[in-house]
Amino acid sequence: MAEHRYDPQEIEPRWQEVWAGERTWEVANGSEAGGRASNSYVLEMLPYPSGEPHIGHLKVYSVGDAIAHYHRRTGHRVLHPMGYDAFGLPAENHAIKTGVHPRDSTAASIASFQREFRRWGISIDWSRELATHEPGYYRWTQWIFLELFGAGLAYRKEAAVKWCPKDQTVLANEQVDADGHCERCGALVEVKQLEQWFLRITDYAERLLGDLDQIEWPEHVKTMQRNWIGRSEGAEVTFRCEDLDPAHPIDYPVFTTRPDTLFGATFFVMAPEHPDVLRLAEGTEHEQAVREYVNVALNETNEERGNVEKEKTGVALGRTVTNPVNGEQIPMYVADYVLMEYGTGAIMAVPGHDERDYAFARKYGLPVRRVIEGPASAAPDADPSAAETTEEGLPYSGDGLLVNSHADFDGMPNREALSAIVAWLDREGKGHASVNYKLRDWLISRQRYWGTPIPIVHCPGCGAVPVPFEQLPVELPEIEDYTPKGRSPLAGAEDWVNTTCPECGGEALRETDTMDTFVDSSWYFLRYCDPHNDDAAWDPEALREWMPVDQYIGGVEHAILHLMYARFFCKALADLGHLDFQEPFEALFTQGMVTKDGAKMSKSRGNVVSPAAIIERYGADTARCYILFIGPPDQDADWSDEGMEGVHRFLSRLWRLAAETAERTDTPSGDAAAEEELLRKAHWAIDKVSGDLRRFAFNTAIAAVMELLNECSRLREDTSVESQKFALATAASLLFGFAPHVSADVYERLTGGRVWEQPWPQAEEELLERDVYELVCQVNGKLRDRVQAAAGADAEELKELCRAAPNVKAHLDGKQIVKEIVVPGKLVNLVVR
């Protein structure tokens, strides 16, 4: 018999050629049979093409491909496309450093991604490939922007923006980390005033929150989105200031979640950015101090200002406002612990029931008043001599009964008082119930070159005018110098910038900002459905066929930004009549990180595992299979070269045994018991893998196929060639989604057929059940023996079997059985005394 050696370098390209040549994974729109119900859209997050694909890419596309194949073989037409999120800063920074045009470096990287994906054998419909930097794509990104602009959902305003001094660009709030550093380059972020484009995502806060209940996403991702949206219920309450001009009082609304503590408000605080701060302090003895304080506060970094541990600071404005519930005049302050971006930029301070206000009050000697009686303060053993120290137990943020407030409310439980006080405010015109969100509008302006140009013309007469549809796309001009100088590099392309107003025909200037790349990736999944459409972003009919995505797969690092933006786009486009669904991703799976030696892979650590090197040596099947076998795919996993070699051995054994079996001509009938055992194992594996695939448990699915293969070799001498062929072909069939090349090869050798054209195997019920099983015999919950029991035996028979088991008998000696527990099919537990 010829020597059989598993040679992935020969096997893998051979099958890749078949799939490429026959365009096996392409699906056309306009399916006659089945319709939407039998279609399935399996999508992995599109890669940002930079350099070569890394091990994280191998993981996400291995997971996605396993799902795509499973859907195909369980009767679905599967859309499984690929594209590139091709605009972005790294390519532009590379251009600044080397002078290579971002288009060229991006093209080189895309080419290497394409090559690798083909070498990995991922079942991609290449006919729908797209890249977000192509004019044919960003033309429609611009169209969507204009649709939003037309609906008032894209707007321009001057804003204090987060500015990265190193990248010389504006960042979204989401792109600044908790310590105030740029998420990309790590530089300390500054604040700058600029006219910027925003998308009104805050209009959708409530729906983005509410619709989370309809989708099958991991609970922790939903929680992150809920926290990010940050919904708070409370009231807006008006505090009036009559100090400047009693004839023209100024009303300052504040947002509070605790209107029940209004009677405990003893001072009032404004954010340093509040536009009225300087005006209020003007002419008072505090004017100079306020001016200085505001200056210092505005120059603070986010890191300094955001530090909760930092001592509270502030300065009196020398003015007072009236507390609307009791008419008290309370002093006004400016302090940096109040944020301009949340609520109204001013707060009522209730030091008795808020930790921050309490710290501030203690520092500046302001009165602290208890207006809610908590359980602690009501304790009977409170020291009566401490009656003076009214601050005992404060600040108290829990529930309790109102005190020191007003005869109408004192003694009322605070939750009840809250509604009563809001109702009273409403009647008096001094406030109303209100809801606030932490979510901010999405700042999409970037002063960078390598992005989608914002299709707007600024006309001195007509203002911001949309570029007419027939002039789209507004193409990126060629420029010489990408270096950021505090304005967009596009501003340097004068021929391009100078244009005429589409409305009045007069001289006008093009918008020079480009869009945040998250805009590009907020709708790409729609374009895949109809990627070559030149007349529209998509044909609604194509979307009806595929959308929403049945299974989306990607890294948990996109749990907030990308997923929130994509959801927002769908809702906005649905409102504009372009979509007939609200949520883009029906189900989401987030995969964990692959680490090496317990740490994130990085060049500086020198612990990078290169997929290309692995594949060259062991083949794609080994790499793909190992990355799924390593552990549950939603968890982080540590790469081990030895572990991978184990998987390689497994695939080698499978292939070798199959190659030898395919050549076997002897047909011994086989031992009947062994035949049945092998057959049962095969059906057990079918059942096990089917269940595991439905719950993304690829690691145990692969383990089950390993068990089946072990059984094949163990029973090799006792079983017929036919049984061996069946068991091995079943193993290959189950393994196809994880290791497609070797599985296709094995399956063809054994059966002559193409495994991907076979329906998913079905386990036969009667082969999963056994007529005898091992009955576990326990005494007082401890395992004492195992005996053979008939599947149909009743409780009495099982008890009898247990009592008769040799080692059980020994433990019953001299004891009395007080209880017998029978779990048919499993165990008997005898409780003795």
Added chain:
RNA sequence: GCCCGGGUGGCGGAAUCGGUAUACGCAGCGGAUUUAAAAUCCGCGGCCCGCGAAAGGGUAUGUGGGUUCGAGUCCCACCCCGGGCACCA
């Protein structure tokens, strides 16, 4: 500080509904094959006691308690690791 995950052999992990803890793989040990090695194949394996072996027994899923005939799994308290949010009124 608040909100999520997670803690099981030497290692990665399994145990899907409260029912045999440690599947599968790695590393290890013993054997076969080989002049030898690699490769391959077979076998053993939590820890402790059992003089070496076997039968058997004890004990173990971060710690301490609880519920239950029975707990890795449920409840209470705590420790450690990872992630998210964080002066959001």
